[in-house]
Amino acid sequence: MGARAWLGRMGVPAAVLTVLAGNVFAAGGGGEMIVIVADSRKFSGLEAWSANLYNESHAYFALLTVLTIPLLGLLLGTLTGLLMRLLGINLKSRVLAEH
Amino acid sequence: MDWLFVTMPIAGVEIFWPGLVILGFGVGMIGGFFGMGGGWMVTPGLNILGFPMAFAIGTDIAQMAGPSLISTARHARFGNVDYRLGGIMVVGTVGGFEAGAQLIMWLERIGKVDIYVRSGYLVLLSLIAWLVFTDVAKKMRKDREARAAGREVDALSTGIEWHKTLHKIRIPPVIHFKKAGVRCSAWLPILVSFFTGLMAGILGIGGGLIRMPALIYLVGCPTHIAVGTDLFEVAISGLYGAASYSYKGRTELVAAVIMLVGASIGAQIGSVATKYVKGYGIRIFFGIAVIGCAVSILFKIIAAAYPGVRAFFNGAATVLILGLVAALALYIFMKFLNGVRAERAEKKRAMSQVAL
Numbered sequence: 001m002g003a004r005a006w007l008g009r010m011g012v013p014a015a016v017l018t019v020l021a022g023n024v025f026a027a028g029g030g031g032e033m034i035v036i037v038a039d040s041r042k043f044s045g046l047e048a049w050s051a052n053l054y055n056e057s058h059a060y061f062a063l064l065t066v067l068t069i070p071l072l073g074l075l076l077g078t079l080t081g082l083l084m085r086l087l088g089i090n091l092k093s094r095v096l097a098e099h
Numbered sequence: 100m101d102w103l104f105v106t107m108p109i110a111g112v113e114i115f116w117p118g119l120v121i122l123g124f125g126v127g128m129i130g131g132f133f134g135m136g137g138g139w140m141v142t143p144g145l146n147i148l149g150f151p152m153a154f155a156i157g158t159d160i161a162q163m164a165g166p167s168l169i170s171t172a173r174h175a176r177f178g179n180v181d182y183r184l185g186g187i188m189v190v191g192t193v194g195g196f197e198a199g200a201q202l203i204m205w206l207e208r209i210g211k212v213d214i215y216v217r218s219g220y221l222v223l224l225s226l227i228a229w230l231v232f233t234d235v236a237k238k239m240r241k242d243r244e245a246r247a248a249g250r251e252v253d254a255l256s257t258g259i260e261w262h263k264t265l266h267k268i269r270i271p272p273v274i275h276f277k278k279a280g281v282r283c284s285a286w287l288p289i290l291v292s293f294f295t296g297l298m299a300g301i302l303g304i305g306g307g308l309i310r311m312p313a314l315i316y317l318v319g320c321p322t323h324i325a326v327g328t329d330l331f332e333v334a335i336s337g338l339y340g341a342a343s344y345s346y347k348g349r350t351e352l353v354a355a356v357i358m359l360v361g362a363s364i365g366a367q368i369g370s371v372a373t374k375y376v377k378g379y380g381i382r383i384f385f386g387i388a389v390i391g392c393a394v395s396i397l398f399k400i401i402a403a404a405y406p407g408v409r410a411f412f413n414g415a416a417t418v419l420i421l422g423l424v425a426a427l428a429l430y431i432f433m434k435f436l437n438g439v440r441a442e443r444a445e446k447k448r449a450m451s452q453v454a455l
Contacts, residue, residue, distance in 0.1 A: 073164065
């Protein structure tokens with residue numbers, strides 16, 4: 001299956017769940033209500049930018065996380081998939097057919 | 100040796116980054132093989148590397164979506180993912196997760212929530228382990244009887260067959276899940292996923308550890324389809340968890356990204372390794388993983404109940420989990436290596452025969 005078709009299948013439920021996550025935010029459950037501030041003075045470049053983003057808005061930071069992880073997963077998955085092809089094995093079917 | 104350590108921008112702790120890559124590699128491999136996110140393995144690992152517990156849980160859940168996506172893509176190519184079944188189950192999982200989150204808040208108001216949750220988790224894991232090994236024993240008995248009677252052993256035979264009874268309940272709409280080879284009422288996967296989601300919400304876990312056996316024993320999926328379909332669900336719920344924990348400010352994105360580097364390789368290896376292992380082989384090792392997890396929870400309960408031995412049992416629980424991760428990762432890696440070697444040798448032999 002092509003990456004686009006695959007993304008399409010993942011996209012709708014992922015979008016629904018990301019929207020639904022708002023209910024969980026409202027519900028609260030889990031972490032304690034402690035305000036954590038990232039000390040961005042020690043960092044530069046991307047790290048400083050992400051620390052500042054965290055301090056300014058957890059919502060934007062959440063958006064950054066939700067975008068970064070799957071996109072990076074897709075990129076690294078494609079790269080490691082290419083490496084697996086070098087092994088010279090069949091990566092498109094499975095012979096074993098049993099429970 | 101300063102270059103081996105990286106300061107986390109949000110948690111503010113210095114972390115040995117190769118440890119994150121190795122942890123990601125091991126968990127990616129185990130997750131891709133068993134069809135789970137592996138939260139029960141990552142959280143203690145991150146805690147040992149130096150993350151405060153609140154960040155360990157959030158970072159673990161945030162990174163989960165990455166390797167699960169990679170494993171889902173690989174399993175999809177093997178025909179191991181039933182998207183229709185996975186999509187329907189997402190609905191039940193989310194509903195169950197929300198109900199679980201509300202229930203846990205109610206339990207928090209009563210107090211003693213930890214002991215209830217851990218005890219419930221222990222009972223559930225014991226039940227799953229019993230289910231897996233009873234199933235394996237029944238299947239072996241069936242195969243023995245077939246051999247004794249001179250019949251051919253049925254490769255599709257199973258031990259526990261609760262799903263066959265559940266499939267007889269034909270409340271509309273009845274759906275055919277082609278890849279899974281299951282025809283049943285849509286309400287069956289919805290209710291099963293609602294229950295597993297509820298458990299996941301109460302226990303604060305991703306749910307793969309419960310959903311994978313539920314897909315096999317209640318919905319009736321073959322093992323490989325259960326692994327692939329569950330990973331599809333883990334990927335979706337992982338994104339949901341990543342959004343939730345990041346919004347609460349409990350995610351260390353830098354750590355999740357570093358882990359993803361190791362996890363992306365591990366996820367490929369774990370997923371490909373399922374090609375070389377029979378369904379029941381996966382079930383047996385899954386059962387062992389569940390037992391290890393249950394014993395570690397028991398240690399945590401003892402540690403909480405008896406302050407005098409707290410440090411010992413907390414340490415023992417962590418050592419047990421990390422030892423289990425190492426042993427399972429080694430087993431999967433060896434299966435992968437042997438399988439690749441055998442397949443390449445077979446390919447070479449076939450080519451030489453064609454040349455002759």
